[in-house]
Each structure stands twice: as C-alpha cells, then as structure tokens.
Amino acid sequence: MTEVLPQFKIVTPDCVEAAIAALAGAPDARACAGGTDIVVALRKGLSETGTLVDLTGIAALRETATGADGGMVIGAGVTLAAIERMPEIGERYPAIARAAAAVAGPTHREVATLGGNLCLDTRCVYYNQSHWWRKSNDFCLKYRGDTCHVAPQGNRCRAAFSGDMAPALMAHGAEIEIAGPDGTRRLPLAEFYHEDGAAHLALNPGEIVVAAHLPPAGGVSDYAKIRVRGAIDFPLAGVAVATEPGSAGTTFRIAVTGTNSKPLLVDFPDALTGESNADAFFAAMQKAVQKAVSPQRTTTIAPHYRRLSVSALTARVARGLVGLAA
Amino acid sequence: MKRVVSLTVNGREVEDIIPDNLLLIDYLRERRGLTGTKQGCDGGECGACTVLVNGRPRLSCVTLAASCAGAEVETVEAQAHGGRLSALQRAFHENLGAQCGFCTPGMIMTAEALLRDEPDPDEDRIREALGGNLCRCTGYVKIIRSVRAAAEELKA
Numbered sequence: 001m002t003e004v005l006p007q008f009k010i011v012t013p014d015c016v017e018a019a020i021a022a023l024a025g026a027p028d029a030r031a032c033a034g035g036t037d038i039v040v041a042l043r044k045g046l047s048e049t050g051t052l053v054d055l056t057g058i059a060a061l062r063e064t065a066t067g068a069d070g071g072m073v074i075g076a077g078v079t080l081a082a083i084e085r086m087p088e089i090g091e092r093y094p095a096i097a098r099a100a101a102a103v104a105g106p107t108h109r110e111v112a113t114l115g116g117n118l119c120l121d122t123r124c125v126y127y128n129q130s131h132w133w134r135k136s137n138d139f140c141l142k143y144r145g146d147t148c149h150v151a152p153q154g155n156r157c158r159a160a161f162s163g164d165m166a167p168a169l170m171a172h173g174a175e176i177e178i179a180g181p182d183g184t185r186r187l188p189l190a191e192f193y194h195e196d197g198a199a200h201l202a203l204n205p206g207e208i209v210v211a212a213h214l215p216p217a218g219g220v221s222d223y224a225k226i227r228v229r230g231a232i233d234f235p236l237a238g239v240a241v242a243t244e245p246g247s248a249g250t251t252f253r254i255a256v257t258g259t260n261s262k263p264l265l266v267d268f269p270d271a272l273t274g275e276s277n278a279d280a281f282f283a284a285m286q287k288a289v290q291k292a293v294s295p296q297r298t299t300t301i302a303p304h305y306r307r308l309s310v311s312a313l314t315a316r317v318a319r320g321l322v323g324l325a326a
Numbered sequence: 327m328k329r330v331v332s333l334t335v336n337g338r339e340v341e342d343i344i345p346d347n348l349l350l351i352d353y354l355r356e357r358r359g360l361t362g363t364k365q366g367c368d369g370g371e372c373g374a375c376t377v378l379v380n381g382r383p384r385l386s387c388v389t390l391a392a393s394c395a396g397a398e399v400e401t402v403e404a405q406a407h408g409g410r411l412s413a414l415q416r417a418f419h420e421n422l423g424a425q426c427g428f429c430t431p432g433m434i435m436t437a438e439a440l441l442r443d444e445p446d447p448d449e450d451r452i453r454e455a456l457g458g459n460l461c462r463c464t465g466y467v468k469i470i471r472s473v474r475a476a477a478e479e480l481k482a
C-alpha cells in the first residue's frame with residue numbers, strides 16, 4: 001500500500017459561490033480540479049490541507065464562449081485534452097492548442113485543467129522530492145526550511161514556474177478572471193504572477209480562477225518547449241510567440257516559461273518589415289530573450305544551457321511564424 | 327472523513343465505505359484485491375497504474391477513490407473473458423510486448439482506450455497515446471507492434 005495520504009475531507013460544491021464559501025470557511029482548504037499537481041504534492045508532503053475543495057462538479061467552469069469583443073472565454077475547468085482538440089482554439093489561437101498538447105502525457109491531460117495549469121506550483125530539484133529526501137537536506141526556503149539551496153545567499157525562493165499554458169495565453173494577451181469572497185476581478189495574466197517561487201500567484205485566500213479571456217487574435221502563433229523526455233515532462237524552458245500584423249510591420253509578443261519563478265513577457269517592440277534584415281532582426285530578438293530570462297539551478301540541466309536554448313527556440317518559432325526557415 | 331460510494335468495478339456494481347484520502351490504486355489493490363494494476367513511480371509519472379474511468383485512461387495513483395462515485399472503473403482484470411485473453415493481451419503475449427511485465431497492465435489499458443476511440447491507429451497515433459506510459463525493458467518497438475497487431479485482429 002502506498003504511503004497514506006494525510007487526513008482531509010473532500011467537499012464537492014456545485015457552483016462557484018459554494019466553492020468560495022468552502023474555501024473561505026477553512027483557512028487551510030485547497031482547491032482541486034484534475035488533481036495531477038496537488039494530489040502528488042499532498043502525497044509527497046509538499047502541501048497540507050484539512051479540506052480539499054473539488055471543483056470538478058461545477059459545470060460553469062467547464063464552459064467556453066465567444067467573448068463580447070469577439071474573442072474567446074475559456075473556463076478554468078476545461079480540460080487540457082479538450083483545449084487540445086477544440087478546432088476553434090486550434091484555428092484562432094494555435095499556440096494555446098500546442099501548449100495544451102505539450103503538457104505532461106495524454107493521460108494527465110484527460111483530467112488536468114486550464115485553471116490547474118495556470119495555478120501550477122513552482123518546481124525545483126530541491127523541492128520536488130520525497131519527504132525524507134527534503135528532511136535530510138534540512139528542507140528548503142519554499143517549504144518548512146529557511147535556506148534556498150539554489151541561491152543560499154538570497155532571501156527568496158527560486159523555484160521555477162513550469163506551466164505551459166500561461167505563456168501561450170500571455171502571448172495572446174489574455175486576462176484572467178478570479179472569483180473570491182469580494183466578488184470577481186480581472187487582470188492581465190502577466191500580473192497574476194510574482195517573481196517569488198514560494199508565493200508566485202496573486203491569489204488571495206478564498207479566491208479561485210474562473211476563466212481566461214482572450215481578445216480576438218490578430219496574427220498567428222505557436223508554442224515550443226524543451227524538456228528531458230519528449231513525450232512527458234515539465235518544460236526546462238518553453239516559449240510562445242504570437243504575431244501582430246500592423247501598418248509599420250509585424251511585431252511579436254513573446255512569453256517564456258520554465259526560466260523564472262513566473263512566466264515572463266519579453267519586451268521586444270521592434271517590427272519586422274519588408275526592408276528588415278531578417279537575420280539581424282531575429283538575432284536581436286534572441287538577445288532580448290537571453291537578457292530577460294534568469295534560469296537557476298532548479299533542474300538537473302545547467303541554467304546556461306536553458307538560457308541559450310530558450311532564446312534559440314524563440315527565434316526558431318518566430319521565424320517559422322513568418323515563413324522563414326529556422 | 328469517510329463516505330459510502332457506489333461505483334462499478336469491472337462490470338460489477340459495488341458499494342463501499344471509502345475514506346476521502348484513499349487513492350484509487352489503493353482501493354483497487356487493497357480493498358478489491360485487483361492487484362493487476364501496478365504501482366510504479368507513485369507520482370503520476372510512469373503510467374503503470376493506468377485504469378479506465380468511464381472509458382478514459384486515468385492514473386489511479388493520483389486519483390482519489392471518492393472522486394469515482396458513480397463512475398465505471400475498469401482494470402486489466404476486465405480484459406480476459408471466459409478464460410480467453412483479450413485481443414490486446416494476446417497481441418502483447420505473441421509479439422513479446424511484455425518483458426518484465428510491470429508496465430504492461432498500464433500499457434494495455436491505455437491501448438484499450440485508444441482502440442475503442444480509434445480502432446485503426448497508425449504507429450504515430452499509438453506512440454502519441456502511449457506517450458505517458460514508460461517501459462524500461464522493451465524499447466517500445468514490440469509494444470507498438472503489439473497494439474497494431476491487436477488492432478488488426480479486432481478488424482478481422
């Protein structure tokens with residue numbers, strides 16, 4: 001028999017309001033959808049809870065709709081397998097469909113949800129270990145310890161955000177809708193994250209992610225990631241790129257994951273025009289990504305390799321979007 | 327906390343008192359004695375514990391048993407009928423798709439879900455569908471061949 005899970009009770013609300021009430025009613029309550037992240041965390045002693053609020057019974061979270069601006073609203077409870085297969089997402093927001101298809105393995109995606117992936121815990125080679133492993137290392141700053149083994153001089157946790165969906169949504173300019181005891185609020189997805197591996201989500205107690213709102217897509221997009229095992233793994237680094245055609249040329253929205261404690265929007269305002277030297281343009285893009293990211297020793301793969309590969313990957317994806325050979 | 331849960335396991339309706347923190351794999355192996363489902367990585371990474379829940383593949387080591395209330399659960403024990411191996415079991419046996427055999431129940435259940443969905447998958451589709459099932463012995467070639475062989479047999 002496997003190591004017994006800690007004692008908790010499951011509550012199964014059937015509407016968002018009931019879920020918020022259940023979360024607000026118990027300070028240590030945790031929300032759970034597909035459970036592919038939190039159940040593992042509970043088993044490894046990376047999280048404790050007395051109340052697990054199962055969100056899978058809330059039909060409203062599983063809906064997708066056309067937005068008021070002609071964009072799209074995807075409920076937080078929509079599974080990644082559904083996102084991967086939805087023709088409308090594949091056609092209008094290809095990076096999002098590609099990112100969904102690149103999360104873990106197909107069996108995880110059957111139950112894993114958009115909201116769950118957006119709220120994915122940060123990961124680190126000193127954190128995602130068994131209880132005895134971490135105990136023998138005196139735990140770490142992220143949980144139960146006082147030192148970050150990645151950067152012992154620093155005073156914050158460096159664990160890396162490893163979700164694939166966030167960069168794809170950010171490249172498409174998504175906003176996130178959050179419901180809580182004080183009502184609902186919306187903010188740009190990039191503002192939902194903090195550069196702190198131990199507290200990377202701007203989610204207050206009792207709040208849950210309800211939906212992602214996408215504006216109409218202007219151009220094309222794609223997502224690519226590097227990982228240890230091609231069929232099933234978290235990103236060592238991942239990048240989503242979306243083009244924005246304009247009168248002054250094509251601009252690129254670039255969002256990166258796996259390199260920092262939060263997913264990053266890379267500032268690269270240059271426009272590609274008919275007169276641009278494409279090679280110089282994409283070399284500058286590559287430099288901008290290299291400068292923006294700060295991978296740490298949070299995986300078994302060297303930070304420098306991840307920095308170089310994510311920037312090369314960005315240029316490759318961006319070139320592909322405008323029909324240039326990698 | 328415990329609750330009374332009704333579910334169907336391999337075609338048989340059962341009603342059980344299930345603690346909220348019991349995992350599906352432990353329920354199946356310890357309570358129902360269905361030890362065909364294997365516990366591999368114990369963290370949702372290897373696919374050895376794959377069973378079907380309402381016809382879709384599910385990692386039983388990261389699934390809470392209580393969440394399967396009202397669901398239809400199928401394990402590798404549901405494959406053979408009347409003392410006869412299923413097409414997938416036979417194909418794995420005849421094509422040497424099982425070596426040490428530990429990943430095999432998960433492979434077979436994932437393949438079962440695939441073949442119900444797509445009776446005639448090509449090699450790429452089989453690779454994609456089995457992407458979350460790890461095998462440390464065979465190098466996958468014979469596993470993929472086994473799934474193809476089962477598809478051929480079911481077609482005939």
